[in-house]
Amino acid sequence: MTWIDFTVLVLYFVAMIAIGLWSMRRVKGQEDYFMGGRGFGKLLQTFAAFGAGTGAHEPVTVGRTGWTSGLSGVWSALMWLFVTPIYWITGVWYRRMRHLTLGDWFVERYDSRKLGVAYSIFAIVFYMFYLSTMLSAIAKFAVPLLGFEEFAGVDIKYWLIPTIAVIVILYGVLGGLTAAYYTDLIQGIFIIVLSVLLIPYGLIALVKEFGDPASQGIMDGFRIMHERVSDDYFGLFSGPAAGEFPVPYIISLTLLVLVGIVVQPHFIATGGGSAKSEYEARVGLVTGNFLKRLCTVGWALTALIALALLAGNAEIAADPDRVWGVAAREILGPLNLGLVGLMLACLMAAMMSSADTYMIVTSGLVTRNVYAAYINKNASEKECLNVARATGLVIIVGASAIALWMADVFGQFKLAVELPILFAAPFWIGMFWRRANATAVWFTIAFSVIFFFVLPALLPVLSPGMRTDPGLTQPTYLVTRTTTRPVTAADVARHEAWVKATADAAGDEAVLKNIGPEPPAGAEGETADFVVKTGGKPIFWRGGLTPIGEVTLETVEEREEGDTRILVQRYTNAHEGTGDFNLDFLLYHWLGLDLSKASKATIETLRLPPRLFLPFLVLILVSFVTRRERKEVLDRYYAKMRTVVDPDPEKDRSKLAEAYANPEQYDSIRLFPGTDWEFVRPRKIDVVGFVVSVGVCFLIVGLLWWLAGIGRD
Known part of the structure; x- marks a missing residue:
């Protein structure tokens, strides 16, 4: 510079x-500071x-x-x-x-x-x-x-x-x-x-x-x-x-x-x-x-x-x-x-x-x-x-x-x-x-903290044998894709950069690991094999897997897709899990799902359902067996959320007072009046804006x- x-x-x-400094002079109260008035x-x-x-x-x-x-x-x-x-x-x-x-x-x-x-x-x-x-x-x-x-x-x-x-x-x-x-x-x-x-x-x-x-x-x-x-x-x-x-x-x-x-x-x-x-x-x-x-x-x-x-x-x-x-x-x-x-x-x-x-x-x-x-x-x-x-x-x-x-x-x-x-x-x-209540919320928060954050770290400590359990330490299949194509100018430059970066690393293992394997060498226009390896990733362990003894592989499948040769292999040696345990993946294990063929992206995708649905399920189930909130509290809240905001604060307060006094006035716009569900009919501006x-x-x-x-x- x-x-x-x-x-x-x-x-x-x-x-x-x-x-x-200029804005500080305009701040008179909390609404000015937190919401800019x-x-x-x-x-x-x-x-x-x-x-x-x-x-x-x-x-x-x-x-x-x-x-x-x-x-x-x-x-x-x-x-x-x-x-x-x-x-x-x-x-x-x-x-x-x-x-x-x-x-x-x-x-x-x-x-x-x-x-x-x-x-x-x-x-x-x-x-x-x-x-x-x-x-x-x-x-x-x-x-x-x-x-x-x-x-x-x-x-x-x-x-x-x-x-x-x-x-x-x-x-x-x-x-x-x-x-x-x-x-x-x-x-x-x-x-x-x-x-x-x-x-x-x-x-x-x-x-x-x-x-x-x-x-x-x-x-x-x-x-x-x-x-x-x-x-x-x-x-x-x-x-x-x-x-x-x-x-x-x-x-x-x-x-x-x-x-x-x-x-x-x-x-x-x-x-x-x-x-x-x-x-x-x-x-x-x-x-x-x-x-x-x-x-x-x-x-x-x-x-x-x-x-x-x-x-x-x-x-x-x-x-x-x-x-x-x-x-x-x-x-x-x-x-x-x-x-x-x-x-x-x-x-x-x-x-x-x-x-x-x-x-x-x-x-x-x-x-x-x-x-x-x-x-x-x-x-x-x-x-x-x-x-x-x-x-x-x-x-x-x-x-x-x-x-x-x-x-x-x-x-x-x-x-x-x-x-x-x-x-x-x-x-x-x-x-x-309306049925959701504070007791169910506390239960849901506690469940989420324990299930998603505490137990994944605590279980391997309480049960160290989990880290070497063959059923929990098998990696996904190693997939090697070899594509034959012409070498581009960028490929030539990449190889030159790899050679220089490797030399500059001076044997530093951490730096060499970050640099990665040697890319294909060749002159521009020549044909070369470009190898991409994926898989071999842990299913249950966030910190990865450490091989126990010599790494051994057996071939599961070989096939060709156009110019790409695909080799699928399975690890046969034992491994030890490191880091936290993916507790939510036990659900798939108990359901008998074989994730050994899953890609890294698929594993990440499967993290979604437990995180997406379990807290909702817990909250709904607990709400059914616990006392709901007071009717006047719920009426006031939902009446406010149905009242269109007026940019003029005085007029807005007046509209809110009217809504609080007669919360039933909004029953006509509800999709399911008379039930605990508070969905309302979408307005034209809602639909048009969403579609656009x-x-x-x-x-x-x-x-x-x-x-x-x-x-x-």
């Missing part, structure tokens, strides 16, 4: 802090949803999976695409709740302040770990851009993470949601710039490096990309990694995130709760998330361009996570226009626009559901604001500490994204079924397919 790049970076940070229109709601939903790790994750899996790697972030139409419906829910935090919703619906406390604890744990992964990611991704890994003899992450944390604290803690939303608007623009900046410059670089700049332009860059990268990298549902993202896996991911996303704490604000009206809530949430999906298309295309241009880069060969950083440095650096600094600012914007919203929402939960509910019931607005700011400070500092000292960031990230299943069933069932959103989803997939096909013979 040059002085111009550092100047761009400093100016960006100064602007964010200035917005925080519920005065945000479509533009700010759009960029709030876009900013909070776009993390710094996502463009780099797509860069990595695009590098290893080709175009199909886009599903590592695009899995959210078909969840977006549901937001057209849920945006109305969050606005009609009229709450400052999602914890308030659990308190009201289940008439239990203790549930508000439980949800607050969940939010703190969830966001500390979730934000820590983003902070760590920024530090790692910034290294190729900065050009150095240490400063003053100290690892750069120990400088970078605290710096980012201080800036988020300065504008987020001081200015509240207003500051977060205005900075999200600016940062959202930066993220969009990030998503498209490398594409034209990357295509031009391809022409300069492998074409004729005097007679060729950007469109020729697409043709060169296809010439240098083999066709199997351009499959949307299959690729060189043998279908890492098949359709069933994508569907399972979509369903899992659909169930869990609605209870992520920030959705009460970015999901529509801070909008002026229901329409602003809907448009902001859906448009903001479609913006993110469009950016994902840009990330995928950038990964393919980087693959064509930088296949010979030893730095990426050693660590594919650095695709984005190296691409920015190699493509934008020579221009000397401050674009490398802008790119780093964009990556930081992606992280910070998520962090500020998460921090403010969680501080609201602690303030309202813990401090004001149990510690100081007569707290003034000023005291509540001070507690909120202190809580936000603790969350960011805690996330920074975890990012700096936690040993297994990726493992904690996976834990964080699974945590929402604790509250997902109580939310969905509570929205539509589904259509946009397919348009985005079509756009991705079309862009990837430009330049193909």
Whole structure:
């Protein structure tokens, strides 16, 4: 990075802090701090949803999976695409709740302040770990851009993470949601710039490096990309990694995130709760998330361009996570226009626009559901604001500490994204079924904690023999696919990069393992065998399997599919399981299902049913045998959720008072009046908006397919 790049970076940070100080003067009470006075229109709601939903790790994750899996790697972030139409419906829910935090919703619906406390604890744990992964990611991704890994003899992450944390604290803690939303608007623009900046410059670089700049332009860059990268990298549902993202896996991911996303704490604000009206809530949430999906298309295309241009880069060969950083440095650096600094600012914007919203929402939960509910019931607005700011400070500092000292960031990230299943069933069932009650919710939370988090770690300790039980330690079949095809220019460069990266590793086993096996060698145009091995994965053990004695294999099947020879083998030696136990897979074991032939994607897909259905089943069954909530509490709640929001607060309060006095007035719009089910007839705006959103989803997939096909013979 040059002085111009550092100047761009400093100016960006100064602007964010200035917005925080300006917003602080506008904060008069809790509603101003946590919801910005519920005065945000479509533009700010759009960029709030876009900013909070776009993390710094996502463009780099797509860069990595695009590098290893080709175009199909886009599903590592695009899995959210078909969840977006549901937001057209849920945006109305969050606005009609009229709450400052999602914890308030659990308190009201289940008439239990203790549930508000439980949800607050969940939010703190969830966001500390979730934000820590983003902070760590920024530090790692910034290294190729900065050009150095240490400063003053100290690892750069120990400088970078605290710096980012201080800036988020300065504008987020001081200015509240207003500051977060205005900075999200600016940062959202930066993220969009990030998503498209490398594409034209990357295509031009391809022409300069492998074409004729005097007679060729950007469109020729697409043709060169296809010439240098083999066709199997351009499959949307299959690729060189043998279908890492098949359709069933994508569907399972979509369903899992659909169930869990609605209870992520920030959705009460970015999901529509801070909008002026229901329409602003809907448009902001859906448009903001479609913006993110469009950016994902840009990330995928950038990964393919980087693959064509930088296949010979030893730095990426050693660590594919650095695709984005190296691409920015190699493509934008020579221009000397401050674009490398802008790119780093964009990556930081992606992280910070998520962090500020998460921090403010969680501080609201602690303030309202813990401090004001149990510690100081007569707290003034000023005291509540001070507690909120202190809580936000603790969350960011805690996330920074975890990012700096936690040993297994990726493992904690996976834990964080699974945590929402604790509250997902109580939310969905509570929205539509009167019979659901607080006792059943507590039972469901306890069941989910024990079944999905405690027992998987505890069972192997209580019964060590499980780790060597032949029935629980048999890996899936090892499948070797050998495809004979012409060697491309990118293949030649990949082999050269592998040779250099292996030499640079100097025998370091950890680095060599990350680099992987030697790719095929050969001159461009020659025919070579490309081998992809899949399978051999544990079914019941999250930490993997360790062979006991010599590894032995026997052939199960050999067949040919076109130019690909497939060899299926079974391990015959014993293994020892490591890590936590996949308790939910015992259900399949007891049902007699043979999962030895299952692919990695199938194993991941089968994780869905227990997580999706068991908490719902437990909640429904326990609700039938326990006492329902008081009728007046339920009548008041469902009357409020049926009352259309008026942007004028006074008129809205008047409409609510009328609804509370006569909750039966809404029986005419219920699908099943006289029952415990609270489904209502969809309105025209519900149906039209949902159908249009589904259509946009397919348009985005079509756009991705079309862009990837430009330049193909």
